[in-house]
Amino acid sequence: MFNGEQRVTRKPVKRVHKQARDILIYGVSIILAIIYLVPFYWTVLKAFRNSIFANFPPDMNPLSKTSLAYFLTNLKTVWGFGDFPLWYLNSVVVSVAVVAGSVFVGSLAGYAFARLKFPGRDLLFYAVLATLMIPFPVISIASYVFMLDIHWLSTYQGLIFPQIASALDVFIMRQYFMTIPEEVEFAAKIDGLKPWQIFFKVSAPMAAPAIAAATIFSFISSWNNFLWPLMEVHSLNLFTLPLVLNFFKGANGTQIYWNQMMTVNILTIIPTVVIFALFEKYFIRGISIDVSAR
Amino acid sequence: MGVRIENLRLKYGDKLALDDINLEVNDGEFLVILGSSGSGKTTLLRCVSGLIEPTEGSVYIDDVDVTGYYPSDRNVAMVFQNFALYPHMTVYDNISLNLKLKKLPRNEIQKRVEEVARTLHIDGYLKKYPKQLSGGEQQRVGLARAMVRDPSVYLMDEPLSNLDAKLRHEMLGELRNFHDRVGKTTIYVCHDQDEAMALADRIVIINGGRIVQVGDPTELYDHPRDSFVASFIGNPPMNLLDCTVSKERGVTGLYFQGKKITAVPDLPEETERVTLGIRPESLIPDAKGPIEAEFDYTILSGSNNEINSLAGGKPLKAVVRRSMSNVSEINRYQHGDLMHFSIGKGMLYIFNAETGKIIKEMSTDEIESAERPDNTVQRF
Numbered sequence: 001m002f003n004g005e006q007r008v009t010r011k012p013v014k015r016v017h018k019q020a021r022d023i024l025i026y027g028v029s030i031i032l033a034i035i036y037l038v039p040f041y042w043t044v045l046k047a048f049r050n051s052i053f054a055n056f057p058p059d060m061n062p063l064s065k066t067s068l069a070y071f072l073t074n075l076k077t078v079w080g081f082g083d084f085p086l087w088y089l090n091s092v093v094v095s096v097a098v099v100a101g102s103v104f105v106g107s108l109a110g111y112a113f114a115r116l117k118f119p120g121r122d123l124l125f126y127a128v129l130a131t132l133m134i135p136f137p138v139i140s141i142a143s144y145v146f147m148l149d150i151h152w153l154s155t156y157q158g159l160i161f162p163q164i165a166s167a168l169d170v171f172i173m174r175q176y177f178m179t180i181p182e183e184v185e186f187a188a189k190i191d192g193l194k195p196w197q198i199f200f201k202v203s204a205p206m207a208a209p210a211i212a213a214a215t216i217f218s219f220i221s222s223w224n225n226f227l228w229p230l231m232e233v234h235s236l237n238l239f240t241l242p243l244v245l246n247f248f249k250g251a252n253g254t255q256i257y258w259n260q261m262m263t264v265n266i267l268t269i270i271p272t273v274v275i276f277a278l279f280e281k282y283f284i285r286g287i288s289i290d291v292s293a294r
Numbered sequence: 295m296g297v298r299i300e301n302l303r304l305k306y307g308d309k310l311a312l313d314d315i316n317l318e319v320n321d322g323e324f325l326v327i328l329g330s331s332g333s334g335k336t337t338l339l340r341c342v343s344g345l346i347e348p349t350e351g352s353v354y355i356d357d358v359d360v361t362g363y364y365p366s367d368r369n370v371a372m373v374f375q376n377f378a379l380y381p382h383m384t385v386y387d388n389i390s391l392n393l394k395l396k397k398l399p400r401n402e403i404q405k406r407v408e409e410v411a412r413t414l415h416i417d418g419y420l421k422k423y424p425k426q427l428s429g430g431e432q433q434r435v436g437l438a439r440a441m442v443r444d445p446s447v448y449l450m451d452e453p454l455s456n457l458d459a460k461l462r463h464e465m466l467g468e469l470r471n472f473h474d475r476v477g478k479t480t481i482y483v484c485h486d487q488d489e490a491m492a493l494a495d496r497i498v499i500i501n502g503g504r505i506v507q508v509g510d511p512t513e514l515y516d517h518p519r520d521s522f523v524a525s526f527i528g529n530p531p532m533n534l535l536d537c538t539v540s541k542e543r544g545v546t547g548l549y550f551q552g553k554k555i556t557a558v559p560d561l562p563e564e565t566e567r568v569t570l571g572i573r574p575e576s577l578i579p580d581a582k583g584p585i586e587a588e589f590d591y592t593i594l595s596g597s598n599n600e601i602n603s604l605a606g607g608k609p610l611k612a613v614v615r616r617s618m619s620n621v622s623e624i625n626r627y628q629h630g631d632l633m634h635f636s637i638g639k640g641m642l643y644i645f646n647a648e649t650g651k652i653i654k655e656m657s658t659d660e661i662e663s664a665e666r667p668d669n670t671v672q673r674f
Contacts, residue, residue, distance in 0.1 A: 183378035186345050187439070192366035192395040205382040 043269075047071055047262035074263040081260075083236065084244070091223060091240040092271070094159050098222035101164035103214050107204060109165075110173025115182075115203075125174070131167045136227060144231050154234040162232075163222050169214040176210030177203065212282030219275050223268075241268050295321035295356055296479050297447055302341060302351030304334075304503075311337050312503045315351065319447075319481060324473050326494035327483045328526070334503040335483045336451055342481060343370050343449050356446050366392070368447075371440030375452040377432045379424040385411075385435050386420040392443045410442045430461045441476070448473075448480040454489065466492050487527055491515075499523050516641070521650040524571045524643055530600055530611045533577065535570045535585075536647065548644075551606055555584040556637055557661055558644065561654055567647040574600070576640030576658070577612035579624065583636030585610070589627040599624060603633060610635070 048067035061067070078084060112118075113125045143162050144153075152158035180203065188198045204211070226242040233239060241264070248261035276283070302315040312334050319325045329335040340346040342353055344365035352361040360368045379388050386407060393403045411417040414434045424432055433453055440448055453469075454462045470493055473480055484490055490497050491511045499506045499514065499522075507519040511527075518524035524532045537548040539561065546561065547554045548570055561568075577585070579601065587603035587610045594600075594616075601612045601624060612635060614624075627633060637658060644653045 181376055181378065183374040183376055184380060186340075186343075186365075187372065187374060187378040188380070188391075189345060189365040190343060190370065190372050191392040191439075193391075194364075202380055206380075208382075 040269075043262045043265050046258045047074060047266050049259045050074075070259070071263070074259050075267075078260050078263045078267070081247070082244075083239075086237065087239045087241060087244045088267070090238060091268075094156065094163075094229075094240060095219055095222045095271075097156075097160045098163045099215055099219045101160065102166050102169050102218040102222075103211055105165045106169025106214050106218075107173045107207065107211060108199075109170045110175075110210075111177050111199060111203060113170070113174040114177035115185075128167050128170055132171070140227060140231060143228070147232060153232060154238055156238070158232050159229060159238065159240075162228065163218075163225065166218055166221070168217055172210050172214050172217070173207065176207050180206050209282040209285035212279035216276060216279055216283050220272060223272060296323065297342060297481065298354040298357075299338075299342070300352050300354070302338075302348045302353070304337060304341065304346065305349045310503055312341065312348070315505060317498060317505065317508070319479055321479055322477045324470075324480045324482065324493055324495045325498060326490040326496075327481065327498045327500055328485070328487060328490045329500040330485055330526075333500050335485075335500050337503075338500065339372075339449050339451055339481060339483045342447070343372055344368050366395075369443075369445050370447045370449055371443050371445035372449040372451065373433070373436045373440050373453040375455050377424070377429075377436045377456070379432060379435055379439075381424055383423075384420065385416065385422055385424065385427070388424065388435055389420075389438045389442050392439070406442050407438075410438045414438050414441070429457050430465065433457065433465065437472070441472075446479065448478055448482075450480065450482040452484050453482075455484070455486075462489075469493060488529060491527075497527075499526060517652075517655065518571070518643065519652055521569050521571060521643075521645040524645070528573060530574050530613065532571045532573050532643070533610050534608075534645075535572065535605065535610075536608075537568050537570045539566055539568055550585060553584045553586070556642065558642075558654070559656060559660060561644065563646070563653050565646065565653070568653060569645040569647050569650070571643035571645060572637060573640055574611040574613040576638050576642070577610070577635045578638040579612065579614065579633060580636040581634055583634040585635040585637075587633055587635065589631040589633050590629060592624060592627075 048063075048071045050070040050073065109128070113121060113128075147153050147158045147162070152161075184202060184206065185198050188202045189195075193201060224242060225240075229238075229240045229243050233243065245261060245264055245268070248257045248264060297317075297319040299315050299317040302312060303310070304312040315338060327335045327338060337346060341348050342355075344360065344363055344367075347362065352359050354360065355368055355370065380391070383391070389407050389410065390403050393406065398406075407420070408417060411420055414437055416431060416434045416438060419427060419431060419435070424435065427435065433456075436453065450469075454465050457465060466489065473493075482490075482493060494511055496508060496510050497514055498508045501522055507514060507523045509517070514523060514527045518527065518532075521534055525534060535550050535555075537550050537555070539558075540547060540549060545557050546559070547557050548568070549555070550570070555570075585605060587605040590602040590604055590609075592599055592601050597616055599614045599616050601614060603610045603612075639658050641655060641657055642661070643655045645651060646653055
């Protein structure tokens, strides 16, 4: 009896620290998750309503039968609004083009900064990094004037090109390439790959996690970009989703169609979630500094 | 045939990474380039492979001047310390990449890859990815990748350094067998003299970007050209004692910390200070011995005791067969205790104290005759 008691009292003492730590970690994680999820919940809640007016008392379950019916109606309204499918397609086309261009340029530039030796390399790299600190609005007017001068205003290329070449992508790619041992490229040289083949067949595939991270970052920034399309686009045919959202504010902001606006929001979030789900596994490896690499 | 390096020099800015390298590697020879880290040994290998272009000089492979050739056009194969396999390709693709780029027929490629894989016992792993294999298996894949192309020269850059001790020992034997089987010129870089001794037909010792000495393993061990080679080859390394030279009653003697430790035949150079090299095997613990040292610690290795002590602030090592030595006496020593050594049988090396170049090497037998002044020898 005495021995048994002793055992019972001694074991938990050791575990208390671990338990306390677990509770702390999970507690903080849960609180953070709630903080992040509440706006999503609110979005869904609003999208599953039938009018601009809030019900009182509010129905907090968005998945009830009536709510679902309201959502379908909202979806129909939104999808039929103006050229909504075209605008959606615009967003997809622009973002995919920006991602492709940005990852291509970013990986080549990152590779050059990581591997090639040329005069002024480090200075140039820090100059590229420094552009991260310049907010887009600062250069927006200059970009606008530039587009005006080359007659690219209100064109797809005008929408796409200024968003390509992100310093963040260059940085991510460079950091990752630096963790790849040079010997692998030496081996490829001896096996007979020419330098550009080494990049595409060996170095870039090895940098897949960084490419995933760059893809996600550039996709999100382009997909959510509001200011540049707002300045660039003067024709309804070129509207992207963030601009479309503005319509549901109502005329002069007098009336805001929250239910429709939130429905558009949900439609807007879907591709981002899909992209993240696809690349999440690589993404984490791409942005975490790989201490185990060597 | 083989490899020839002529007047090779490599500059990084103002720094000379390699200087005045002249080297001939015979056809079918296993040559080991031995040096400590930063000595330029890997750089030299990369100059041969074409990964680095020398500032001056030429590299010949099979009597063709390949300086300026792209690495793959030199028909060399290379094995790397960190294996350097392509992680996103299967073992089969890793091995066959070069053959595919040479546009060999598919069935020919398959035949050669499978043959090489069988020889190296990795035929079960062809569909796997490098990270699914152990270190030893990965290095076999690296070896297979080199072997499958049937190159003129194998270049190996510390291929065993990333393996654990037991596996390294196994692979040493396999590498030597491999070389004997293919009979191809091999240049092998390492920093481990045991590895070099085990594998090499000849060893090149490189230090500070310059070749210090070239010779077969026993030659380097028996006849080091300078004190660097002497302290580099041999395990534990040769003891180097700073001695003064002085002549008394017609006999030249070497004095260490004021005590005469040995007589020597007349030196070809007039000098007051020399460095005396004594192999640890030639030192005997002897209470009446002239070399005074502070006991530090003992390491047991196999049938030997390695006694580590400090003489004049520098490490002094003696290797004593346990069966021969009075173990219980050595075991009584405490850290810091005073002990004495005398010189037993073996070779002694006298180096120039400034340049480190060898002045004279002699066996202890020769010294015994030097001990007696010339006239006494005449009289009897």
